[in-house]
Each structure stands twice: as structure tokens, then as C-alpha cells.
Amino acid sequence: MSRALIAGPRDKLPQxxxxxxxxxxxxIVDHHGEDDTFHIxxxxxxxxxxxxxxxxxxxxxxILAIKxxxxxxxxxxxxxxxxxxxxxxxxxxxxDAARKKAEGLLGDLERRIDELxxxxxxxxxxxxxxxxxxxxxxxxxxxxDVSGFEEAMxxxxxxxxxxxxAVFAPKAASEQALALLAQSGFTLVDIPAGEGSPQxxxxxxxxxRDKWKARLEEIQGRLEKMRERYAGFVVAAEEALEVEVDKxxxxxxxxxxxxxxxxxxxxxxxxxxxxxxxxxxxxxxxxSGEPQEARxxxxxxxxxxxxxxxxxFEFLIHLYSTPSYHELDPTLFLFIAAPFFFGFMIGDVGYxxxxxxxxxxxxxxxxxxxxxxxxxxxxxxxxxxSVLFGLLVFGEAFGLPFHPPPAHLEELSWExxxxxxxxxxxxxxxxxxxxxxxxxxxFAALHLGTGYIIGFVNxxxxxxxxxxxxxxxxxxxxxxxxLLTFSLRWxxxxxxVWDVPLGWFPRMIEPLGLRGFLGVEIPFASLILILGALxxxxxxxxxxxxxxxxxxxxxxYMRLAGIGIGKAAIASAFNVILLQNLILTGQIGFVxxxxxxxxxxxxxxxxxxxxxxxxxxxxxxxMEAFIKFYKGNGIPFRPFGAQGTQEV
Amino acid sequence: MADPLAAMAAAITMAGTGIATAWTQKxxxxxxxxxxxEKPELFGRGLVLMALPETIVVFGLVIALQLLTKVAAP
Numbered sequence: 133m134s135r136a137l138i139a140g141p142r143d144k145l146p147q148x149x150x151x152x153x154x155x156x157x158x159x160i161v162d163h164h165g166e167d168d169t170f171h172i173x174x175x176x177x178x179x180x181x182x183x184x185x186x187x188x189x190x191x192x193x194x195i196l197a198i199k200x201x202x203x204x205x206x207x208x209x210x211x212x213x214x215x216x217x218x219x220x221x222x223x224x225x226x227x228d229a230a231r232k233k234a235e236g237l238l239g240d241l242e243r244r245i246d247e248l249x250x251x252x253x254x255x256x257x258x259x260x261x262x263x264x265x266x267x268x269x270x271x272x273x274x275x276x277d278v279s280g281f282e283e284a285m286x287x288x289x290x291x292x293x294x295x296x297x298a299v300f301a302p303k304a305a306s307e308q309a310l311a312l313l314a315q316s317g318f319t320l321v322d323i324p325a326g327e328g329s330p331q332x333x334x335x336x337x338x339x340x341r342d343k344w345k346a347r348l349e350e351i352q353g354r355l356e357k358m359r360e361r362y363a364g365f366v367v368a369a370e371e372a373l374e375v376e377v378d379k380x381x382x383x384x385x386x387x388x389x390x391x392x393x394x395x396x397x398x399x400x401x402x403x404x405x406x407x408x409x410x411x412x413x414x415x416x417x418x419x420s421g422e423p424q425e426a427r428x429x430x431x432x433x434x435x436x437x438x439x440x441x442x443x444x445f446e447f448l449i450h451l452y453s454t455p456s457y458h459e460l461d462p463t464l465f466l467f468i469a470a471p472f473f474f475g476f477m478i479g480d481v482g483y484x485x486x487x488x489x490x491x492x493x494x495x496x497x498x499x500x501x502x503x504x505x506x507x508x509x510x511x512x513x514x515x516x517x518s519v520l521f522g523l524l525v526f527g528e529a530f531g532l533p534f535h536p537p538p539a540h541l542e543e544l545s546w547e548x549x550x551x552x553x554x555x556x557x558x559x560x561x562x563x564x565x566x567x568x569x570x571x572x573x574x575f576a577a578l579h580l581g582t583g584y585i586i587g588f589v590n591x592x593x594x595x596x597x598x599x600x601x602x603x604x605x606x607x608x609x610x611x612x613x614x615l616l617t618f619s620l621r622w623x624x625x626x627x628x629v630w631d632v633p634l635g636w637f638p639r640m641i642e643p644l645g646l647r648g649f650l651g652v653e654i655p656f657a658s659l660i661l662i663l664g665a666l667x668x669x670x671x672x673x674x675x676x677x678x679x680x681x682x683x684x685x686x687x688x689y690m691r692l693a694g695i696g697i698g699k700a701a702i703a704s705a706f707n708v709i710l711l712q713n714l715i716l717t718g719q720i721g722f723v724x725x726x727x728x729x730x731x732x733x734x735x736x737x738x739x740x741x742x743x744x745x746x747x748x749x750x751x752x753x754x755m756e757a758f759i760k761f762y763k764g765n766g767i768p769f770r771p772f773g774a775q776g777t778q779e780v
Numbered sequence: 781m782a783d784p785l786a787a788m789a790a791a792i793t794m795a796g797t798g799i800a801t802a803w804t805q806k807x808x809x810x811x812x813x814x815x816x817x818e819k820p821e822l823f824g825r826g827l828v829l830m831a832l833p834e835t836i837v838v839f840g841l842v843i844a845l846q847l848l849t850k851v852a853a854p
Contacts, residue, residue: 451823452823452827565845565849566849569845684835684839687835687838687839687842688834688835688838690838690841690842691834691838691841694838694841751827751831751834754827754828754831755827755828755831755832759828
């Protein structure tokens, strides 16, 4: 990034904004300070009118309920826009008012109908319910018949309709009548206004309602037609206006004096020349400053540049925190590590192929800018690893192993169905728990070690002391790793790592006649390396305590083994139960039921695996690795003129 | 086959640490979602806090495996 300072006479401000907007190269740094000469600029003259039009357009869009952008868009001319927006607003607000009126009336009529209906079924005229001095009138709905009311209260007179009852009782007995009615689940209703036969009133109300309903449908039909006709215009005009408002209000971010303006911002160094040439063509002066010379407190914005396949992973970095300008972008690190862990946890050809297939469907059907496209792309890359692990290491498809494990030849496998895969299985998940755990520790060491190396590179230009601390932590990690490898060397993989790649490692166990440490045999070189954590004192005083947390970080990777085995166990349990008990019985009813259940069960395992492996793969990066080297808190590069930034 | 007592001890370890993690995550998760509703940019930090208690159950897993492999094997 280069700092750019653009200065020119005030009358050239509109042209300058036009050019900068078109170039989409400058990330403007807002001018805040008021001083005697330079003030915050005022919006260009059309700003007020443009904003007014934009507000009107948005209200039109909301009345017409335009949500998705239409396929065809109209070309918009800003000069004609005002007239068009005004006439459209006039048309639509008329229809909208008519619609609101109709909806209000319909609501009133519905209430009136609800009120009148019980009275219509009783049949008494409405005036009969009012105007008594000594009588109280109780009308309400009852879910069950009020049998025996007359016997219990001979002074009262009762009228009945289906589900309705009207009681005329002396005022003194009203409490008693209500208590009796309450036993049948009675709920009181109000007596509607008006006189005459309730049935006749009801008929009028229903006829009115039907009339207004038809009218409302008519209005909605007209609005629907308007939507079809104007959606293209409204969406395109809204976009065009947003751009114009953006331009007209840009001076609010500039420093402006009586006769000149100054724009301060960041430009990618590669684009600086282009910007300078264009601006100088207008007679505007552009000066560059290197980031180091720029004011320290304002870090430059960050534009991530990654190889194409890694780019969809950038959103995962922004989700955590945008990298600061002074550190390495961890996208590539995440691009390699997260799908690898995902693949290791799934470790299944069948599910892996499904993830890849989903990714392909997404690539064809979805918009590359949508969040789902990116999520499915990320899982598809994990799917590729999953196919590799499933094929070459775990020998498994849809939870069913290619070959039965050596000591358990009776177990179900693809061979039981006559499918022979000529690739040997290296690890049977259910029987190779030790292998899985050691591999998790190995991945932890590689992952965290890379993290410390990146941390060292980040810090070396910045603070030598912090860089030294990173080195110390790297040594400590290596010490812990060698110690774990040594103590787990009963496992063949650990044995191989200890003997071959770590063959050079000094394995002196009994120096000075000491036998191990606290009674446990350990290589002393590992102990010395772990003391490297003392270099961490350069970073913080509590560094030695954090050795334990580093050990916890390594342990945390055992979730790779845990989820890998757990997911395989769930899938294999479903397979065994459904295949042996239903499908392989050969009875047609059981077979159909078994196949249906099997498909459901496989979908469940697939989804569970996707969610848990996906979250855990990210978590290991965010939680365990990133905190070793990554600070974030950068400002994403948002050039003036670019619409739709990389926000999630 | 593992010693039945060791197997039960492993099961209790997993259950206990699992419940402890779930309980903690319930509290942290509720607070995190609340905080994110106010400030969505807290997602990263929220996720970190949310994931912290998982360490408990991972330790449980390690102890359980130790019980099953080391203790049970003669």
C-alpha cells in the first residue's frame, strides 16, 4: 500500500471524484480534524435531491415488495430519474393508500361478522338484549351443552344456538348464573351495536366483506402488474442512485478549504502510477508516501492476495479477524490445514465424494459471491482430502470398511458384497486407536510448529525479543513432541517416527547416573528443549506456566482421532444394525424398510460429520494455531467506488 | 477385552467431562450469542471462548483411553 495525498483546486472536485470512483483504487482515510484552513467538505449540490429520490425509491421498492433483483435491468439516465420516480411514486402511493383503506375496512368487517354470528344463530333482535332495569343479559360461547341450567335456576330464561347461549336473569342472580355457566366452560361475548335482526345485519356485513375482498384483489393485481413492469427500473435506479449519492457525499470525507481540497487515502502500490497519471491529466497534484513514513497510529488497510484456489477461504479469515498490515496473511495456512484436518476426521471415500459433488453442484448453480458457494467450495476441498484418506489410509466408504479387520474376519465389509478394492487398509479406525492418537499428536506438532515459524517471521522485523520468544516456544513444542513420541513408542507409527525421522535426536536417558525424571524414563534432550519456554519470558512473565497450556493445545488435537473414530462408529453401528437385521434377511418388506432407514441413517451421519468435522477443523486453526502467531485487527481495503465488499 | 471396572471408570470419566463441558458451553454460548447480537464483529472472540471448555472433555477422552489401554492391559 502507498499513502496518497491528492490536492487540487476546489472547482475540480466533482471531476476528481468521478475519476476516483471509476478507478476504484483509493481507500479514503476520513478527514476528522477541523483546523482554521481545512474543514470537512460539504456534499456536492445534487446530494440532497439524490438522497430524496433514493428514499422515495426505497419506499416504492418496499410497497411493491421487490426482493430479488430481476433478470433484466433497464439502463438508467440520472437526468430523467427525478421525473420518473415522482410519477411512479404518485401512481403507487395512490394504489397503496387504496390498498391500506381496503385492508382496514376488511378487518373491521371481519370483526363485525365474528360479533354478529352467535347472535344470528339465537335469532332474537339485537334491541332485545338491552334496556332492562331489573334483568341482566349474559351472552357467550359454550363448548358443551348447558343442560340442567333451567332446573338449577328456574328464575332465568335461556335461549340457545349452536355453541352459544343467552341467559336473561334477575340482576340479583347474575353471580349465580355466571358461576353455573362457568362449569360448562362459558366465555362471555359483547353485545354488538345496532338494531334489528342479527341475521339480516350479518348478511349485509358478509356481502360488504365480499365486495371489499374483490376490490382488494383488484388493487393487488394492479400492484402486481406494476411490480412486473417497474421492478427492473426500481432495482437499477436504486443501484445507480446509490452510486451517485456515494459520489455526491464523498466530500464529507475530504479536507476542503475555501479554494482547494485534499484527499487522503491508501492506494495499492501497483495501482499508484495509474491513479497519478489519471489525476495529473486533470491538473490535480498527487503525492505518495511510503507506509513507514505515514503516521504510525494509522495502519494501512489490508487487501488479501492469494492464489485463486485459496481465495474462497479468505472469508474464514475475515470471520476471525482481518490480518493487520504488518503480518503474514494466514489464508494459505488455513487453506492447507483446515481441509486436511476435515479430511482426516471424515476419512471416508463415500462421504468425501459427496462433499466434492456438492461443491461441483455449487460451482454450477450458485453465484460465486454468495456465502454458500464459498462454504461448499471449502467443504469440497475437505472432501478431496477425505477421499484420499478414505482410499489410501482408512479403506472405508459410507462407514463400511473395504476389508474386514485381520482379527475380525466375520465383520461386515464391502468384501461381504463381493466388492474387492485392491488397496490395503493401513489403519482400521475402530482397532487402530493408538495410531489415530499418535497421528493427531504428529499433526499437532506440525501445525503448531508452522504457527510458531510464521510467528517468528512476523515478529523478526518488529521486535527481536518477541521473535526470540517464538523460537523458545518452538523448541518447547519440539521437546514435548519428542517426549510424547518417546513415551508412545509402543505404537508402530511412533516407533517409526522415533527411529527414522528422529533418528538423529540425542537419546541419552541416563546421564550422570540419573535414571529418568521423577521415576519416568525420558530423553534428557527433550527436557532441555522444553526449558526453551524460558525464552518465552521475553514475551510475558507467566511464560513458564504456559508450558502446561501448550501441552493442553497438543492434547486438544486428539479431537481429530476422537471425531474420526466416533463418526466411523456411528456409521458402522447403523450399517450393522440395518444390514444384518433388515436388508440381509432377504424378506422383501424388511429389505425395503431397511434400505429406506439406511438412506436416512447415512444422511444423518453425513450431516453430523459435516457439521462436527467442519467446526472442529476450523476451531483447531482459530483456537490452537492462530493464537500462536496471528493478531489480526486489520482494516479491510475498501476502495472508493467498489460496491459490495467482502463482508460476511 | 478391557477390565469391566476400567471400562466403567472410562465411561464415568467421559460422562462427567462431557456434562461439565456442556454445562460450561451452555453458559458461555448464551452470553456469546447475546454479545454477538449487539456486536457481530465479536464472532471470532466468541468462538474462541465458546471452544475453550472443550478442553475438559478432550482431557476426559485422554484419561478414558489411558484407563482402557494402560490400566486394563495386564
